[in-house]
Amino acid sequence: MNRILYISLSVILFISCGNKDREILVKLMQEWKGREILYPNDMHFFMQGRDTLNADSICMYKIITYIDSIGCMSCKLGLSQWQDFAVNVDSIFPNTVHFQFVFQPYKLNEIRLLLKRERFNHSVYIDKNNKFNKLNKFPSNMNFQTFLLDRNNRVIAIGNPIYNPKVKELYLKIIKGEKIERRDESKVIKTEVDASNISVSLGRFDWQEEQKATFILKNVGDKPLVIQDVATSCGCTTVAYSKEPALPGKEIALEVVYKAEHPEHFDKTITVYCNTENSPLVLKISGDAK
Structure with a gap:
């Protein structure tokens, strides 16, 4: 082959x-x-x-x-x-x-x-x-x-x-040059997460003003919750979060900052990869930068 x-x-x-x-x-x-x-x-x-x-x-x-x-x-x-x-x-x-x-x-x-x-x-x-x-x-x-x-x-x-x-x-x-092997998903430690609010509307605002939103991920499982990576759909959106695992019952806050480059209506996504069955989680922000 x-x-x-x-x-x-x-x-x-x-x-x-x-x-x-x-x-x-x-x-x-x-x-x-x-x-x-x-x-x-x-x-x-x-x-x-x-x-x-x-x-x-x-x-x-x-x-x-x-x-x-x-x-x-x-x-x-x-x-x-x-x-x-x-x-x-x-x-x-x-x-x-x-x-x-x-x-x-x-x-x-x-x-x-x-x-x-x-x-x-x-x-x-x-x-x-x-x-x-x-x-x-x-x-x-x-x-x-x-x-x-x-x-x-x-x-x-x-x-x-x-x-x-x-x-x-x-x-x-x-x-x-590493060997590429199929993942054994059964060996991956997984937990459950509650993200009660996955979509935030930032409303109408001056496009030159920076906007912020916070998403909370709560570990409702029995294993530590680890965020492996976060990807945004746009360079105008940045995310800050703790790299430390969240123990069962604890939370991880994702602080999202949006800075418009020009007036626009926007719908942006934040994709969160973590050790849960339903990973990745897709969070959304929307609004009108005037």
């Missing part, structure tokens, strides 16, 4: 057991495993306004993500989260992974301002005429528009490591 096929099958076993997206993931992995990502001949990446050399030619792996023009570009790109992830990867595996970002912008100036504001120092290509997408026909679901590639641009794994900690863990295991 070739390496890419082996890894593809391992990906499904590793990440999708008990996951409602299992069927989608299986279908996508069957379609994309070993497939070569194609680049237009005139495609040139830039970094902070400068052309970049083909750094990927000296790296063993490449992580490439495609972002279309639909919706909030700042939310979809998640620049700060990607910066943190890339720094983490490079600290563990120096000069091993090259990050590339391709997107078809709704507003070109907005993209450039975002990149400049975040001091984004990774390779970016603006797909003005949708050439890159036409060549590759990427999935429409943004959760599956990110790929881990080998040196020959062939797909090893699919999924967004920024919004799914299991995908992040998987990517790191593959890059490190």
